[in-house]
Amino acid sequence: MSDVSKTTINLPIELKKELKIMAIREDTSLSGLILKMINEGYEARKNNSVE
Numbered sequence: 001m002s003d004v005s006k007t008t009i010n011l012p013i014e015l016k017k018e019l020k021i022m023a024i025r026e027d028t029s030l031s032g033l034i035l036k037m038i039n040e041g042y043e044a045r046k047n048n049s050v051e
Contacts, residue, residue, distance in 0.1 A: 011019070016030075023033040
């Protein structure tokens with residue numbers, strides 16, 4: 001991933017804690033986990049709109 005754009009989001013405190021725990025379990029960073037989740041959601045929505 002050579003081209004990236006930094007952005008800021010506001011998360012509820014408890015959600016951020018849960019995501020951090022999830023990221024640790026998956027041996028990745030919080031940013032990596034969120035990016036993975038966004039990509040998965042994007043692909044699912046893209047595939048659903050095709051059908």
